[in-house]
Amino acid sequence: MDDGYWQALLRDVENEAGVPRAPDPDDDMGAQDAMLPTHEWRPRSSATPPGDEEADWARAQELLESGEMLALEVTSYNRGGLLADFGCIQGFAPASHLIAPPAAQAPAARMAALAARIGETLNLRVIEIDRERRRLILSERCGQKGNEVEDLLGGLSPGQVCHGTVTNLCAFGAFVDLGGFEGLIHISELSWGRINTPDEIVRPGEEVDVSVLEVNPQAQKVALSLKRLRPDPWRGVDERYHPGQVIEAVITNVVTFGAFARLEEGLEGLIHISELAEGSFMHPRNIVNEGDRVRVRVLHVDGAKHRLALTMRNSEAGGRARPVTSSEAGL
Numbered sequence: 001m002d003d004g005y006w007q008a009l010l011r012d013v014e015n016e017a018g019v020p021r022a023p024d025p026d027d028d029m030g031a032q033d034a035m036l037p038t039h040e041w042r043p044r045s046s047a048t049p050p051g052d053e054e055a056d057w058a059r060a061q062e063l064l065e066s067g068e069m070l071a072l073e074v075t076s077y078n079r080g081g082l083l084a085d086f087g088c089i090q091g092f093a094p095a096s097h098l099i100a101p102p103a104a105q106a107p108a109a110r111m112a113a114l115a116a117r118i119g120e121t122l123n124l125r126v127i128e129i130d131r132e133r134r135r136l137i138l139s140e141r142c143g144q145k146g147n148e149v150e151d152l153l154g155g156l157s158p159g160q161v162c163h164g165t166v167t168n169l170c171a172f173g174a175f176v177d178l179g180g181f182e183g184l185i186h187i188s189e190l191s192w193g194r195i196n197t198p199d200e201i202v203r204p205g206e207e208v209d210v211s212v213l214e215v216n217p218q219a220q221k222v223a224l225s226l227k228r229l230r231p232d233p234w235r236g237v238d239e240r241y242h243p244g245q246v247i248e249a250v251i252t253n254v255v256t257f258g259a260f261a262r263l264e265e266g267l268e269g270l271i272h273i274s275e276l277a278e279g280s281f282m283h284p285r286n287i288v289n290e291g292d293r294v295r296v297r298v299l300h301v302d303g304a305k306h307r308l309a310l311t312m313r314n315s316e317a318g319g320r321a322r323p324v325t326s327s328e329a330g331l
Contacts, residue, residue: 056087057129060136064126072138073121077114079107084122089136093124096175096182097139097220101168128219141181142220152181153217160212161229166205169198176210176224183222185210192227192234192266194253201226233266237303244298249310251292254284261296261310269308271296276312287312 063070072084072091081094095101095114102113128137156162156178164176164183173186190201202208213223241247241263249261249269258272276287288294300309 053088056089057131060086060089060126060129064129067125069123069125071121071123074117074119077111077118079111079114082114082117082122084124084138086136089134091124091126091136091138093122093138093140096168096184097127097137097141098122099140137219139220150217152179153215153220153222156212156215156222158212158214161209162212162224163207163209165207166202169202169204171197174198174202176208178222181220181222183210183212183224185224185226189213189223189225189227192230192232193262194260194268196253227266230266233264234303234306237267237308238301241298241301241308243300246295246297249294249296251288251290251294254288254290256283259284259288261294263308267308269296269298269310271310271312275299275310278313 062068070086072086074082075085075090076083081092081096081098084091084093102110122140124138124140125142126136127139127142128135162178164178166174167177167182168175171187173184174190175182175184185198185202187195187198190198195201208226209229210224210226211228213225213228215222247263249263251259252262252268253260256273258270258274258276260268261271262268271288273284276284281287294312296310296312297314298308299311300307302308
């Protein structure tokens with residue numbers, strides 16, 4: 001079975017599982033864009049003259065360039081923040097850009113806190129415009145901080161290590177206060193290993209050292225990383241592991257298409273469902289469960305793409321693969 005087969009298999013599995021994409025350095029801020037959740041924009045009324053909306057975009061551009069403040073009433077909300085009408089355009093203020101963001105982590109409580117702010121008038125600053133995506137991003141925090149934020153962002157550069165405090169967690173990562181401004185650690189930058197939720201790594205109120213990935217002063221965004229301050233377990237993986245090698249691993253997650261197994265801290269491989277055992281079975285959990293110590297054989301290694309394909313079939317354990325006991329593992 002050639003390498004091309006396993007590369008295609010793992011790519012299909014990642015697509016099926018919805019594995020979050022790591023930040024692309026060629027993207028404009030990469031993963032930091034995730035801090036702006038998608039939401040429905042209110043269409044312009046057919047009774048509204050077309051020229052009015054164009055004038056609103058032009059005015060928004062002027063405000064972006066000048067940094068002038070504007071007062072807008074909160075008209076709606078979504079899971080990511082507050083919405084406010086700017087003429088014919090609907091602006092969005094992310095929760096991380098509010099002076100008092102909702103502290104609740106439970107989705108229902110968070111949404112209730114945001115809903116309670118409908119009708120409030122906020123002093124806001126335009127920080128980003130995207131005409132093609134009809135996106136007008138506003139910030140209450142940046143408007144209040146003024147030159148202080150600009151000075152802070154001006155003092156940050158990629159590769160710099162900063163100390164901050166985790167302020168808020170969300171599905172896509174963690175926000176960190178760097179001393180007057182919040183940066184985002186995307187979930188893919190929290191750990192070298194695969195995680196399901198940010199709270200597996202950090203908690204609100206925790207002090208952390210982070211590495212600056214990218215700074216966008218104009219959009220007032222900072223992308224951070226926690227894992228870059230730790231050794232990359234994938235570095236040199238092609239030298240440590242090779243096809244045919246039999247090793248012991250711990251099952252970390254069982255899904256419909258197979259199971260993930262940890263070989264060492266931050267380094268996991270995939271055992272596809274077709275490689276879990278000989279014969280037929282209903283679900284991978286009929287073979288393994290989280291926490292099981294198993295003996296696996298390496299099928300494919302691709303350190304550059306962070307991929308490890310493993311099998312529990314026909315390994316040196318003999319016959320149908322089984323969990324490894326503590327005595328067998330030498331523990």
